Each structure stands twice: as structure tokens, then as C-alpha cells.
Amino acid sequence: MAFEIIMPKAGIDMTEGQIVKWLKKEGDQVKEGEIILEIMTDKTSMEIEAEASGILLKIVHKDDETVPVTTVIGYIGDENESIDTLMPEEFEDTGAEESEEDKRMIRLEDNYNVAVIGGGPAGYVAAIRAAQLGAKVAIVEKGVFGGTCLNVGCIPSKAYLKNVEIVEHIKHAASRGIIIENPEIKFDMEKVVEFKNGVVKKLTTGVEALLKSHGVDIYRGFGKINKNKDVVIDDKQIIKADKIILAGGSKVFMIDIPGIKNDKVLTSDDLLGLKEVPETMVVLGGGVIGAEMGLSFAGLGSKVIIVEMMDHIVSMFDDDITDELTRLIKKKGIEIVTSAKVTEVVDKGDKLEIKIEGRESVFADKALLAIGRVPDLESLGEVKFETERGRIKVDKYMETSVKGIYAPGDINGIKMLAHVAFRMGEVAAENAVKGNHRSVKLLSAPSVVYTLPEVAMVGLTEAQAREKYGDDIRIGRFNFSANGRALASSEAEGFVKVIADNRYGEVLGVHIIGPTAAELITQASLIMEMEITVDEVVNTIYGHPTYSEAIFEAFADVLDEAVHIPKKKKK
Structure with missing residues (x-):
């Protein structure tokens, strides 16, 4: 044909x-x-x-x-x-009989300029941005708006971590002259979960209200793409659109080992609904999810053991950062087992036995599977897309191998972070509405782990910088133990590390472990996005006393000009 x-x-x-x-x-x-x-x-x-x-x-x-x-x-x-x-x-009409599938479908004849599948960070931002540009937009969501981040990820986990932070402040109050008599701390998990659910509901309903305020038509159900490049909802309705934005998000990665499918083995989705804190919990995976949730439940009272296959936790970060984070997490009573390959999970009735190759087994009441997440390709439907290692391939415009269909966010597997998904969704929408003209730049996209203290980075690690530039780089570092604001706040652990090109002063990477690292890293992202040099940063006047002075001092150290660091001995 x-x-x-x-x-x-x-x-x-x-x-x-x-x-x-x-x-x-x-x-x-x-x-x-x-x-x-x-x-x-x-x-x-x-x-x-x-x-x-x-x-x-x-x-x-x-x-x-x-x-x-x-x-x-x-x-x-x-x-x-x-x-x-x-x-x-x-x-023209040949009198051919319509197929049974076509007969039972309700067609929405009023075509849309853009149809979005998925209401997570990439999807809802894409829908709103397309509407702002004047497009007629439909969005299809099978569950609750907000995706993994708002419902079972970054937002609810931060509610738990704030509880842990409050407890730590209470425990250290006496050292500051604040005496709390009978300081027995208990957790009402019903209220913990209730508070978390309240935060989630406020944000998810807020997303839906934003969509409606921009005139986006909302459809409930599971959306997928048929062979005609239409969006089919629950095999009942068809939406026709000029362009499609496929924002299917991600799902929990399930490792294939014997015994892993057990009621006592929880995903991060399950963990945040627990009404009882397990006495012991083993976390399978020492990445971002494992570190955050392990710390959360250790703060709630669990004895936590993190088991990681790599030789260190949060392996995407700079080695100096991971070494310091490991030290501080162990200081909080969390056990960390690295270079550990889990071979089997055995249900012993009241306990789980986690068998590790060449090592002694680990026993716990519950296990958290925190290996990571993978793109969810369920919405691809009948259209054949080019994929790679389980992710849908896109170009710099977020367009797939099928013209007119864009795939921003976790589904493309490029950088699975909510804030990156926001930008990808925005770019996909602009290109779908106005034609391909805007690309995604990820140089200034930070990565954050909300441990206590927080960890954040943007750009290259020292190892990556040395691989690319050899020894033609300079390192600056400043410890929070010399920062007045950090000392006054009893938050003096950690440091800022800056990696720069030796010749031009170009900033290659910034790494922070310490108080408000998640907030401070945005300053570093802006520096890199605007291509500000080390000299220009040092010429800026920072407020005092602030945590951000640690950034200034680390940049000054790159030039050997840091005032609040003892003079270095010449080699």
C-alpha cells in the first residue's frame, strides 16, 4: 500500500x-x-x-x-x-466494513495540536508549556499527577528526612545549652504517613489545578500509541493530535535473583507507606535512593545495613565526597557493605537472609530494593521506536526516531532526575509547537543526595577531569569547619571542592557535602551555565556570615588566595 x-x-x-x-x-x-x-x-x-x-x-x-x-x-x-x-x-468511501476495534472506539474528532502521555514532571510541564505557546493540549494520566517524584520519590522522602533532621537537632540541643528533660523520642508512624500524604496530596492536586488553569484537557486512563500515531486511552477512546509527547516516566528496577519476590522485600514505592518501623532493615543498593531511605529509617529507629555491589556508595559522585559521606553515615550507626554481590534472598520466617557471594549472610526483618529505576516503555504501543538498552532514543530536540513524537524525562534514560525532566518537557513542548529549534543542555544540571549532611555536585568529578585534561587542572577546597555560619549552627561537617581548568580558569566541576548543599549547588550550576571563570567568582562579594562563603573560599583556594585557610607549605 x-x-x-x-x-x-x-x-x-x-x-x-x-x-x-x-x-x-x-x-x-x-x-x-x-x-x-x-x-x-x-x-x-x-x-x-x-x-x-x-x-x-x-x-x-x-x-x-x-x-x-x-x-x-x-x-x-x-x-x-x-x-x-x-x-x-x-x-473515497468504498463501503468497506469498519473493523470491530474501530467500531468500539470513541473518537475525539476535535484534534489537538499536542497530546501528552504521562503526568509526571516531564509530562505536566510539557503540557503547560505547550498551552502557554497557544497550542490546544490534551494530557493522559493513568494515576495521580506528579509522577514518581511527587508521589513516591523525592517529595515524600524529604518529609521523612526532615523528621530525622529534627531528631538530630533535639539530640544535640544540650550541647547548645538547650536542656530537654526526659528526652525520650517516639514516632507515631500513623501521623508520619498522614503528614507525608498531606504534603503529596497538596502538590499533586496543585499540578492538576495548574493544568486546568492553562486550559489543558485532562483524560484519565492508560494511554498508548496505535499504528496510526493516535493516542488510545484504555482501548476505549482515541485522541488525534498533530504531535505527541511521550512522557511515560520510569519504574522500579527488579533484579533477577532467587527469592527477591517476597512480601518482606519492599520497593521504595512500598516503603513510604509502612505504619511500623522494622527493627532491622537491609538496603539492597547504595545509590541515591538507598542512601536517602537508609538514613531515613535509621533515624526512625531501624538498624540499617546498606549492601552495595560497587566498591563505594553513591558511586556517581567524586571519590572525596563518597569517602566523607561513608564516614559520616557510619558515624550514625549505619553498616555499609561494599563490593557485595547478592546471590539469593531466603525467607527464614521471622527474618530474611541475604546471601552474598564470598561473604557472610546479612539478616534483617525487611529488605529495601533500591537498585534504581528504569524507563517505563509500556506506553509505546504499536509504534516501533529506536531504543537502546531499554530506553527510548531521542535527539537533542527530544524527538524520537518517529517524527512528530517526543520523549522527554525518565523514559529516555539520559539523566533520570525530576529537575532534568522539567527542562526536557519544556524543550519538547517548544519544539513540538514551534518546530525543532531548542536543544537540551545538561552541563549545568546538578545531582543531589538528601542525606544528612546533604551531597550535591555539578560537572565533572576529579577523576573525569583528569581523564579529559590530564594534570592541567587545579583543585580548590574549603571545609565547613572553618565557616562561621556552619559552626554557629552546629553543622560544621563536610566541605566544598572546586575543579577548574588550569589555563583559562574554566569551572569544570563543583562538589559539596555539608549543610544546605542542595541549595548551594544551584549557585555553582549558574556559574557553569554562564561560563563564569574562577577569577570572576573571586571578584564577587559574598554575604557574611553565610554557608555560601564556603563556595567563595573554595574558588579562592583554586588560585591559592583563600584567606581563611592556613598557608600551604611549598612542596
Whole structure:
């Protein structure tokens, strides 16, 4: 069957386009993805790729012709296919019977400019941004708006971590002259969960209210894409749209080891609903989720053991940071077992036995599976996308291998962080509405672990910088133990580390472990995004006393100009 070549609708304001030049002539062989013609709109010129392989059977509209959008301008088909079958009258109603699937579908005939699948950080931001640009937008969500982050991830976990922070302040109150008599601390887990749920509900309902305020039409149900590139909801409704933004998010990664499917083995999704604190808990995985949740439940009273396959926890961070975090976590009574390969989980009735290759087993009441998350590809439906290692591939515009379908956020697996998903969703929306013009830049995207103290980084680690630049780098460091605000607040653990290019003073990476690291790192992100040099940072006046002075001092140390660091001995 012949494939139609149509005049694309590159933006919501585009009504027609001019054919500048056909690069192929009738009878030529074309390949999918090959550029076959050039067109001009009122805003830009575009190259059009073939969406199928075959023979260019018919050119309906020739060079210099101006035609409305979505008009058929040519056909690609098989070599033996008759051109006569391509005449418009052949596409009129033939009396053919509609399929049973088509009959039972409710079609929403009023087409949308953009349809978004998924209401997580990438999806809801994309929907709102597209609406702000004037598009008519629909969004499909199978659960609660906000995705993993708002419902079972970064937001609820921070409610738990704040509880732990409060407890730590109470425990150290006496050293500050605050005497609390009979300081027995107990947790009412019913209220802990209730408070967490209240925070989540306020934010998720807020997201829905934002969507409605921008005129986004909301559809409830599971959305997927059919072979016609329409969005199908629960196999009952069809949404037609000019462009689709696929923001399916991620799901918990399940490792395939014997005994892992056990009621006592919880995911991060399950853990935040527990009404009782387990006496002992083993955390399988020492990444961001494992470190945060392990610390949370240690603060709530559990004896926590973190088991990590790598030779150190939070392995994506700089080695100096991970060494310091490991020391501070152990100081809080958490046991850390690294270079440990789990081979089996055995239910012993009242306990779980976690078998580790070449090591003694670990026993606990509950286990948390915190290996990480993987892209959720369930919404792909009948369309074949190019994928790689279980993630959907996108270009710098967030567009997939299928033209007109964009995939921002966790589903593309590039950098699975909520704040990165926000930006990807925003970029995908702008490109879907206005045509591909804006790319995603991740240089200034920070990574954060909300442990106590917090850990944050942006840019390269020292090992990565040395691999790329050799010894032509300089390191600056400043400890919070010399920061007045940190000392006055009893939060003097940790440091700021800056990595810079030795020749030009370009900032290559900033790493922080210490108080408010998650807030301070944004300053470093801005420095890198604006390409501010080390010298320019040092010429800035920082407020005193502030935690941020530690950043200033670390940058000054790169130049050997830090005033509040003892003079270094010459080598």
C-alpha cells in the first residue's frame, strides 16, 4: 500500500508551505530517513525526510507550488504498484466494513495540536508549556499527577528526612545549652504517613489545578500509541493530535535473583507507606535512593545495613565526597557493605537472609530494593521506536526516531532526575509547537543526595577531569569547619571542592557535602551555565556570615588566595 507524503504542520500557526525543490524524481528509489525535498514556511526552511522506503511513485505538487498543511504532495510505494490507484477518488468511501476495534472506539474528532502521555514532571510541564505557546493540549494520566517524584520519590522522602533532621537537632540541643528533660523520642508512624500524604496530596492536586488553569484537557486512563500515531486511552477512546509527547516516566528496577519476590522485600514505592518501623532493615543498593531511605529509617529507629555491589556508595559522585559521606553515615550507626554481590534472598520466617557471594549472610526483618529505576516503555504501543538498552532514543530536540513524537524525562534514560525532566518537557513542548529549534543542555544540571549532611555536585568529578585534561587542572577546597555560619549552627561537617581548568580558569566541576548543599549547588550550576571563570567568582562579594562563603573560599583556594585557610607549605 502506498505511503502518503504530506505537507507537514511544523507549528500551530502554520497553515501552508511552499515546495522549494524535490530532491528526488518520480521512479527514484528512496530510503526511510533520506531527505527527499525542501519546503519553505513563513518562518523557516525545512528538509523533509522520507518516512518509508520504496519508489517515489508520484509527485502530486511540484517545485514552487504552495499547498495547505496536511495536503498529500506525493506517494512512496512498491515498484509494481500502479499509479492509477493513487488518484484521490480511490480514497473515497468504498463501503468497506469498519473493523470491530474501530467500531468500539470513541473518537475525539476535535484534534489537538499536542497530546501528552504521562503526568509526571516531564509530562505536566510539557503540557503547560505547550498551552502557554497557544497550542490546544490534551494530557493522559493513568494515576495521580506528579509522577514518581511527587508521589513516591523525592517529595515524600524529604518529609521523612526532615523528621530525622529534627531528631538530630533535639539530640544535640544540650550541647547548645538547650536542656530537654526526659528526652525520650517516639514516632507515631500513623501521623508520619498522614503528614507525608498531606504534603503529596497538596502538590499533586496543585499540578492538576495548574493544568486546568492553562486550559489543558485532562483524560484519565492508560494511554498508548496505535499504528496510526493516535493516542488510545484504555482501548476505549482515541485522541488525534498533530504531535505527541511521550512522557511515560520510569519504574522500579527488579533484579533477577532467587527469592527477591517476597512480601518482606519492599520497593521504595512500598516503603513510604509502612505504619511500623522494622527493627532491622537491609538496603539492597547504595545509590541515591538507598542512601536517602537508609538514613531515613535509621533515624526512625531501624538498624540499617546498606549492601552495595560497587566498591563505594553513591558511586556517581567524586571519590572525596563518597569517602566523607561513608564516614559520616557510619558515624550514625549505619553498616555499609561494599563490593557485595547478592546471590539469593531466603525467607527464614521471622527474618530474611541475604546471601552474598564470598561473604557472610546479612539478616534483617525487611529488605529495601533500591537498585534504581528504569524507563517505563509500556506506553509505546504499536509504534516501533529506536531504543537502546531499554530506553527510548531521542535527539537533542527530544524527538524520537518517529517524527512528530517526543520523549522527554525518565523514559529516555539520559539523566533520570525530576529537575532534568522539567527542562526536557519544556524543550519538547517548544519544539513540538514551534518546530525543532531548542536543544537540551545538561552541563549545568546538578545531582543531589538528601542525606544528612546533604551531597550535591555539578560537572565533572576529579577523576573525569583528569581523564579529559590530564594534570592541567587545579583543585580548590574549603571545609565547613572553618565557616562561621556552619559552626554557629552546629553543622560544621563536610566541605566544598572546586575543579577548574588550569589555563583559562574554566569551572569544570563543583562538589559539596555539608549543610544546605542542595541549595548551594544551584549557585555553582549558574556559574557553569554562564561560563563564569574562577577569577570572576573571586571578584564577587559574598554575604557574611553565610554557608555560601564556603563556595567563595573554595574558588579562592583554586588560585591559592583563600584567606581563611592556613598557608600551604611549598612542596
